[in-house]
Amino acid sequence: MRIAIYGRVSTSHQVEHQTIEQQLGRLVAHIGTHAAEAWALDPAHVFRDDGFSGAVLARPGLDRLRDAVKGHEVDRVLVTAPDRLARNYVHQMVLLEEWGRAGCATEFLDRPMSDDPHDHLLLQIRGAVAEYERTLIVERMRRGRLAKLRAGTLLPWTHAPYGYRMSPDRPRDPAGVSVDPAEAAVVAELFAMYREPGTSLMQLAAFLDARGVPTPRGGPRWSSPTVRGILRNPTYTGQVHAQRTQYRPPTHRRSATHPIGRPHGTAVPQPQDTWLLVAQVPAVVSQAQFDEVQAKLATNQSFARRNNTAHQYLLRALVSCGHCGLASTARATNGRNFYYLCNGKGHSTFSHRATCCPARHTPARQLDDLVWNDLCAMLAEPEPLARAVARAHGGAWLPQELLARRETLRQGQTSLRQQLERLTDAYLRAVIPLDEYERRRRDIEQRVQALSGQEEQLRHDAARQQQLAGIAASLEGFRERVQASLTQASFEQRRQLVLLLVDRVIVTDADVEIRYVLPTSPDSEHVRFCRLRKDYFHDPAPRQQHEAALGFW
Structure with missing residues (x-):
């Protein structure tokens, strides 16, 4: 054994x-x-x-x-x-x-x-x-940590912010924090440059890249979020605060075209009156300079590209490049020509790619019409939905944990059959006696029968079959309700329907791949597919929610 x-x-x-x-x-x-x-x-x-x-x-x-x-x-x-x-x-x-x-x-x-x-x-x-x-134990540790923070004897971070160093002998002692002269000079220059009119975060990142300044992690290319994180950190005014943010579980997939991987929480900023002042450290910028930068950051946030709705793009934030996998941003040139442009074609500071993506500009109007016409054709005919339901009956759309169970059962049966063959070979070679061979053979055959019974039960699960029957009826009802209003739909209605039914549009030169998702119950008609995080193995609750949608392409 x-x-x-x-x-x-x-x-x-x-x-x-x-x-x-x-x-x-x-x-x-x-x-x-x-x-x-x-x-x-x-x-x-x-x-x-x-x-x-x-x-x-x-x-x-x-x-x-x-x-x-x-x-x-x-x-x-x-x-x-x-x-x-x-x-x-x-x-x-x-x-x-x-x-x-x-x-x-x-x-x-x-x-x-x-x-x-x-x-x-x-x-x-x-x-x-x-x-x-x-x-x-967790509660005692939390209370002890909070007491040390209030007493000013414990730093709230384990890694010093860019521009500071912690004492190697006392890494969590606020008294051991010192300024790194070279990095502090970079921080002070960032604050000074950003306060100048017309300076953007991307320009600051490109400026640091051109000068060859390593990132806080030692990388060669800076990014706008890294620069923004430095400009928003109040530690540079000489005050160390705890409880500035609170982490919440993730609610969206990081990418529709990349493996999901492990979930990452999101740090939610807390009101300033809830911050806990821990200690004083050497200041890099003044409070007035810091406040001026925060005001500019708050103003510029409203001008972000995601808030730009000057032109109507049906597939805004739904298009990806088939060459490099990056998202494609809607752009207008001369106010007349509209394109979906791969972000990999931009500056390396923005794309984080050493070379420019070879993808061509995709005409926005042509792609919007192509996807909308295909969506209407899918909803006009019941055959695509029937094929999707048939695949579900065949097991193609089993929840991930059930697919894993089925694969485990099949692997177990294969392994037991191999053991049985090796056992028979050992008996034929007179390695083991007859009574030992029969005892072991009965044990293996019983285990094979048990696994076969489990697989059969999984295949003919009455509850799943009943659920799939309900899904088929719900899909057909949804199709009939939506189909009647497709021709008279306004742009906002079309946009809402596209967000619900299209997971991603991947453009590779002249080839267009449309990944559709369909709601399987009336309740799920109000939930976008990107919010359903089934594939996270260590997060079972959202995995159950994912059963509210059916995807195919």
């Missing part, structure tokens, strides 16, 4: 005192007691997370362990206690269910489990206690 062991500690103090080595030592010793049962531990199947919290599932060692279980590389996972696996009971159940579906057993040394309901009840109690303990 192939065994994997997992150990975890939360703090660097525990890492230094080798408590994780104690966990792994106990697990290895436990494997030694089952040597007669042919338990084997491959060194590659020793997984550990040093200094990672058990409150989240995103841990390097745990991720590798989950991949090994999914790949059917191990048959049993050993952990000292449930709270070492996860401190959240829901996370524990997610892992145990995931590994159970893959045919992998889980064993805890401190609390052996069986199928007895009492064992499961005790596991739930232990998980709830561990989660309660973690909540207490």
